[in-house]
Amino acid sequence: MARSTLTALANEKTLQTSFIRDEKERPKVAYNKFSDEISVISLQGIDDINGSRRSEICEEIVNACEDWGVFQVIDHGVDAELISQMTKLAKEFFELPPDEKLRFDMSGGKKGGFIVSSHLQGEVVQDWRELLTYFTYPIRARDYSRWPDKPQGWIAVTEKYSEKLMDLACKLLEVLSEAMGLEKEALTKACVDMDQKVIINFYPKCPEPDLTLGLKRHTDPGTITLLLQDQVGGLQATKDNGKTWITVQPVEGAFVVNLGDHGHYLSNGRFKNADHQAVVNSNSSRLSIATFQNPAPDAKVYPLKIREGEKAIMDEPITFAEMYRRNMSKNLDLTRLKKQAKEQTEEAKLESKTIEDILA
Numbered sequence: 001m002a003r004s005t006l007t008a009l010a011n012e013k014t015l016q017t018s019f020i021r022d023e024k025e026r027p028k029v030a031y032n033k034f035s036d037e038i039s040v041i042s043l044q045g046i047d048d049i050n051g052s053r054r055s056e057i058c059e060e061i062v063n064a065c066e067d068w069g070v071f072q073v074i075d076h077g078v079d080a081e082l083i084s085q086m087t088k089l090a091k092e093f094f095e096l097p098p099d100e101k102l103r104f105d106m107s108g109g110k111k112g113g114f115i116v117s118s119h120l121q122g123e124v125v126q127d128w129r130e131l132l133t134y135f136t137y138p139i140r141a142r143d144y145s146r147w148p149d150k151p152q153g154w155i156a157v158t159e160k161y162s163e164k165l166m167d168l169a170c171k172l173l174e175v176l177s178e179a180m181g182l183e184k185e186a187l188t189k190a191c192v193d194m195d196q197k198v199i200i201n202f203y204p205k206c207p208e209p210d211l212t213l214g215l216k217r218h219t220d221p222g223t224i225t226l227l228l229q230d231q232v233g234g235l236q237a238t239k240d241n242g243k244t245w246i247t248v249q250p251v252e253g254a255f256v257v258n259l260g261d262h263g264h265y266l267s268n269g270r271f272k273n274a275d276h277q278a279v280v281n282s283n284s285s286r287l288s289i290a291t292f293q294n295p296a297p298d299a300k301v302y303p304l305k306i307r308e309g310e311k312a313i314m315d316e317p318i319t320f321a322e323m324y325r326r327n328m329s330k331n332l333d334l335t336r337l338k339k340q341a342k343e344q345t346e347e348a349k350l351e352s353k354t355i356e357d358i359l360a
């Protein structure tokens, strides 16, 4: 799609075929049929090291990580005013004219910027989303030329936001380290020099939302992700390999926290890395801001704790870069297999049609 954005397609009556997904991948649950299965945990009292509230909070977090690998946090200490400024500026970015957004176009291998209708590697079907991404930590790796200069105030607000989210993520990783019977810093140390990347997802309203996805089913690759979503709804998770899905209830000012593949491996599979996706709707656009906390690319990935009676879920330590590469190529193989299976079914259908025709 040259020099154009998704927003232009949002007013059409039907969906372009490049966004239409196989029936098996289409949404099974409505974007606004909210579930209360995901715990909403207040962090009030978490800093009171010897207080009883801290141990209750830790227990709630650990239970949620063992069950879904997803929970929501409120009373997290990130200033409500900062959250509302961040959301306002992010919305304003996506409202800019296409040419302004495309000044930050990421195609051509640039690191950070704006992408329209990205699709996952090896996929042909496009996601119904626009996104803006930039790398915030380590600070020395920041490339401010890839951070938008509009709307005004953007850089100062996003810097503050990423700093506060780094603090919150480290606090949550402390709780998980302790739950594994390790020192508080164990998980952050395993990340070596923690990377942070922010992805702002904008999902315009969609003419035929039942045929497509805003963001296809995936797990996040990193340690932990903090997601700020608006009140529209659309984040869905599954814990039975896609048979059933739930839509996460939006909670004003809350962060949805989910563990990624790295967090899953480090806990030897004890903490889940839930498959999730974003569905879209025809009534309103939706905005979400995902902050990914990842280990450094050359950090070693291997379980930090293997409990008695358990076997390691990895054969050998590998780097995070290698872990990411292997997961990507596994996903690619799966996509290829699915494509082949589909083609074979189509062929079988054609053959049987021919037989039916002969017999008719």
Ligand SMILES: O=C1C[C@@H](c2ccc(O)c(O)c2)Oc2cc(O)cc(O)c21
Pocket: 120, 121, 197, 199, 218, 219, 220, 221, 292, 331
């Ligand atoms: O865009 C995303 C979302 C997500 C993700 C989706 C699909 C994948 O195959 C995947 O590996 C990740 O998390 C991300 C994490 C990243 O580091 C970059 C991304 O673009 C995304």
Ligand SMILES: O=C(O)CCC(=O)C(=O)O
Pocket: 199, 201, 215, 220, 227, 229, 234, 235, 236, 276, 277, 278, 287, 288, 290
């Ligand atoms: O927009 C959402 O609700 C999900 C976003 C997400 O999963 C991601 O950016 O990795």
Ligand SMILES: [Fe+2]
Pocket: 218, 219, 220, 276
């Ligand atoms: Fe995700």
